[in-house]
Amino acid sequence: MPAFVDRARIFIRSGKGGDGHVSFRREKFVANGGPDGGDGGNGGNVIVCVDPGVNTLSDFHFGGKYKAENGEDGGKRRCHGKQGSDIIIKVPEGTVIKEAASGKVIVDMSGNTKEFVILKGGKGGNGNMHYATSTMQAPRYAQPGQPAKELEVILELKMIADVGLVGFPNVGKSTFLSKVSNAKPKVANYHFTTLTPMLGVVSLNDARGFVVADIPGLIEGASDGAGLGHEFLRHIERTRVMIHVVDAAGTEGRDPFEDIEAINNELAKYNADITKRLQVIAANKIDMLPDGENSEIIAKLKEKYEPLGVKVFPTSTLTGKGINELLYYISRELDKLPEDTIVFESEYDPETELKEENLAFTVEYDSDAKEYVIEGPKIEKMLGYTNLDSEKGFAFFQNFLVENGILDQLEELGIQDGDTVRMYGNSFDYYKNADTATGGNMIAEDEDNFDDFDNMEDEDEFNE
Structure with missing residues (x-):
């Protein structure tokens, strides 16, 4: 199975415009024929489009150069050069393309953006037939084709999901996702986090369904580059609701209060806007608590967080306790939120920026x-x-x-x-x-x- 890749760096180049041609009409019985140099063809464009059958950037894992075809030069007898072929780069929906040096967003391949011309090919030059005047009957000049444009870009896949599951490793997020959706993550008692973000579709009988993303487990310092957590924080950026999955039973010696605060601190350092979105707490593994959902730890979680607008649901992925209540609550809350996918605005226009460089x-x-x-x-x-x-x-x-x-x-x-x-x-x-x-x-x-x-x-x- 190919590795999941959600970030890659590639080089792209549009096609150069073909040069205009310098030639003069030469026919029997026609003296001093006029200029008949043809125009050069336009260079090919670099086009990015969404491929619904792709969900990873693995095709770009090793980088590479993606070049459109140059336009052909013009010919004699007013023959126009052939236009260069475009190059089409297929990416999964949700891919954000950034200029590598500055990190500024060029385009977000989400929402209504299914195809985008990221670099335009150079315009073909005019042949000398365009430059004849009353005083210059035989121009020996043709316009050169416009140069190619080139750019190094970063591709970042930011998953498109309504709900994100966040939590420390081994608190039950993968098991939770497998219980509530059609996703089939590998589930085992590993102390290492899931290495691949997973998407699952939740279907409810009499309510709206939604998409859930299992974000690989975060650790303290993730926003500063510690561990692997920072590699996956980008997948939280589009979610409208977040579920904190915590081990209420403390089977791994973890404190659920500390875990929630640590995760929120990492989210705030990465992107403060994320912490303002609706949050829900799934106090998991209540089947391992002596008093179940009536345990003291559950009461304390509700006492601290529900006055802040964060609903606490005691859950057990083993017995299914509390899961339906959680899912229906999220469905109702999603109905109140805007439907639009979060799309990142463009910050870098290659056409303008590269024009100045050229x-x-x-x-x-x-x-x-x-x-x-x-x-x-x-x-x-x-x-x-x-x-x-x-x-x-x-x-x-x-x-x-x-x-x-x-x-x-x-x-x-x-x-x-x-x-x-x-x-x-x-x-x-x-x-x-x-x-x-x-x-x-x-x-x-x-x-x-x-x-x-x-x-x-x-x-x-x-x-x-």
Whole structure:
């Protein structure tokens, strides 16, 4: 039987957009054919979807890389590149996906969220057929495809259950679950806690049923990482009612009062909101008490906790005493609570966060070529959408360098008048100009390197 896995770390990557193509129509009897370079295909998306037939993250136990397909480059004769195939990652319902570095929630695959595009593929670049104008009949430029997006994420399974069973090891939680539901946990007199959370469905003849989760036994310090308890606290977060199962007979030498307080302290340290939810106490193993449900320990539990709104039910999983009363009470209380599944709100939007990262650039000095080199997706995008042949476009280019602090960085590196600056195959001469608002000017060394985009009218088009 495969191991139960409820946490995993994986690497995901969307597909890169295909590059646009540069080509020109070549046909017999057709002189000077126009540009006919096709567009690149869009890269594939990374999609997460809920698989109702899966209840563990064991498929991701060893991590792995999940990559969508890149889009194909465009071709001649206006042929568009093929779109990259999406990659679909199937997870159990209740899986919360977090950005690994920050731990922030990207999406909770619960409630109405059954499918989610976590990373969009890069858009394919336009072929040169899009860039012909009245003044530039033969553009030798095609737009590069947008880069892929990549991310390391953590998958956490938080079980979806109405009721959670909590308690120290060997107090009878697994036996309780097997008696009240269709779950079949392994039950034995072990001093070690159950290692696998179990779900069971409780069916009642004349009342609403509900789902119960047996949370592996907690120990003091679990919220701080002690033992195995902290690994399973996440499964309590969605429950609306909690049942404290305690050994009222003290057969293992435990004090039920101390156990309840210790568990509540661990829950509060993990997530204070959990302790505000409805709690019920199942004072178990009353068959081993001399006076049964009338024993002094039961009276003391009721005296302390029922004034706090915590109902105490004397129970015996051996004889079945008190179990029905407990189940019907919980059913009635659930009817009073909101039906909606607790869903964790998104805190991290990959589309926004990674867009900022992809727009980064570097400014460095190449001592071998004796040139200053500026690179990065933001620079490449700017060069692709700016008409450097026009006065207006080149002024926009100059302002871009100033507003992004590039000229300041060049001066910090010691650039002098006449030095060469290279950006993706395009070279410029730098000249300091204190009389202009820019504080510095770039002059293209070879204007033939740039295509004419007279339809680039303003910054909004640049940003599209």
